[in-house]
Amino acid sequence: MERLQVNIPGTTAYDVMIADGLRRELNEYIADSYSSILIIADRHVADLYMDDITNVLKTRGNIFCKVIPPGEGTKSMEWYDRLLDYCISCNLDRKSLIIALGGGMTGDLAGFVAATYLRGISYIQIPTSILAHDSSVGGKVAINHKAGKNLIGAFHHPDKVLFDTEMIDSLPLKEKRSGYGEVVKHALLSDKSWFDEIMERELKELENHKAARDLIRGVRLKASIVEQDEKEAGVRKYLNLGHTLAHAIETELDYGSVTHGEAVVIGIIFALSLSGMEEERNRLLVWADNNGYPLEVVGELDERKLLEHMKRDKKAERGKINYVLLQAVGSPYVSHVEEDELLHALKQFKNEVIE
Numbered sequence: 001m002e003r004l005q006v007n008i009p010g011t012t013a014y015d016v017m018i019a020d021g022l023r024r025e026l027n028e029y030i031a032d033s034y035s036s037i038l039i040i041a042d043r044h045v046a047d048l049y050m051d052d053i054t055n056v057l058k059t060r061g062n063i064f065c066k067v068i069p070p071g072e073g074t075k076s077m078e079w080y081d082r083l084l085d086y087c088i089s090c091n092l093d094r095k096s097l098i099i100a101l102g103g104g105m106t107g108d109l110a111g112f113v114a115a116t117y118l119r120g121i122s123y124i125q126i127p128t129s130i131l132a133h134d135s136s137v138g139g140k141v142a143i144n145h146k147a148g149k150n151l152i153g154a155f156h157h158p159d160k161v162l163f164d165t166e167m168i169d170s171l172p173l174k175e176k177r178s179g180y181g182e183v184v185k186h187a188l189l190s191d192k193s194w195f196d197e198i199m200e201r202e203l204k205e206l207e208n209h210k211a212a213r214d215l216i217r218g219v220r221l222k223a224s225i226v227e228q229d230e231k232e233a234g235v236r237k238y239l240n241l242g243h244t245l246a247h248a249i250e251t252e253l254d255y256g257s258v259t260h261g262e263a264v265v266i267g268i269i270f271a272l273s274l275s276g277m278e279e280e281r282n283r284l285l286v287w288a289d290n291n292g293y294p295l296e297v298v299g300e301l302d303e304r305k306l307l308e309h310m311k312r313d314k315k316a317e318r319g320k321i322n323y324v325l326l327q328a329v330g331s332p333y334v335s336h337v338e339e340d341e342l343l344h345a346l347k348q349f350k351n352e353v354i355e
């Protein structure tokens with residue numbers, strides 16, 4: 001069992017526990033002081049794991065379950081509203097707990113419900129996807145607006161994060177790919193030898209213990225950044241590596257065919273080009289291609305529309321696009337990039353990736 005603590009100075013501290021089969025021992029790690037518990041999971045995850053969780057918690061009174069449709073489309077105002085209705089119909093009070101059982105979509109949505117219902121109640125993240133090693137730590141919760149990703153949200157930290165690494169074995173390949181988008185990001189932000197290791201990973205044959213190790217390293221990095229800068233005034237901005245273009249792609253494709261992490265990998269390749277890091281860029285491009293990342297989608301998108309989305313990104317300031325770039329692996333910085341330069345680079349990038 002790996003146990004680490006996230007310490008947000010002046011705000012809160014919570015444990016992240018990571019272990020194989022952890023879901024069978026939840027009773028030990030979830031306090032019995034909550035008046036009732038609402039477990040929210042999407043249908044895929046509920047079919048696989050809801051019974052395990054409710055069985056373990058069945059000695060507690062007042063357990064409610066809500067199954068929501070899978071997919072980024074559910075991280076919406078409509079489902080936020082429905083979940084609030086459900087909380088009210090279950091009479092959840094201030095001492096109640098919401099459990100977000102699932103990937104980042106469920107974590108962000110259920111977390112935002114917890115952040116706002118009765119001005120905020122407790123929640124626990126039980127992440128089930130590789131990607132959620134990132135989203136479950138750090139307290140950012142949100143829903144999407146049709147104008148852009150995560151435009152409505154809050155900072156609300158979980159009471160705990162309980163990660164059962166056994167559950168990543170049931171992830172479809174596309175979702176492993178998506179998760180590795182954030183893993184690659186964490187490696188590039190921190191450690192060249194880790195990046196080298198990942199460039200050896202074949203996601204089709206991903207071994208659980210290697211994935212678990214990557215998750216633990218990712219959580220450690222994310223926790224250390226969030227501890228230094230909870231509200232993204234400084235170093236937390238680095239976690240947006242690859243995300244300016246990724247969010248533009250996702251918005252342009254209406255959160256459809258490309259997953260978040262797949263878009264992040266495309267965004268990171270582009271950021272490495274802008275950074276002039278040719279060697280890493282080329283290695284990542286080959287790795288992404290070999291592992292089935294949908295690089296070709298960029299070819300179909302209009303660069304002017306992508307640029308418009310980038311300008312509307314919530315990280316843009318007064319319409320200026322700030323980009324996370326790298327001096328070297330482990331040395332990120334933020335720089336303003338001119339629109340003309342971006343447009344030119346996007347055109348070039350499109351031509352290169354569709355070759």
Ligand SMILES: NC(=O)c1ccc[n+]([C@@H]2O[C@H](COP(=O)([O-])OP(=O)(O)OC[C@H]3O[C@@H](n4cnc5c(N)ncnc54)[C@H](O)[C@@H]3O)[C@@H](O)[C@H]2O)c1
Binds near residue numbers: 168
């Ligand atoms: N809050 C943050 O700091 C933060 C950080 C990164 C990403 N995010 C958000 O996370 C979301 C993406 O997360 P995601 O990729 O986990 O998406 P997701 O929750 O939609 O899960 C992806 C798919 O995998 C399925 N799934 C999840 N766990 C499974 C398992 N163990 N076995 C089988 N299938 C499983 C889900 O049902 C879904 O179909 C995006 O909305 C993104 O904006 C948030």
Ligand SMILES: [Zn+2]
Binds near residue numbers: 182243260264
């Ligand atoms: Zn992300």
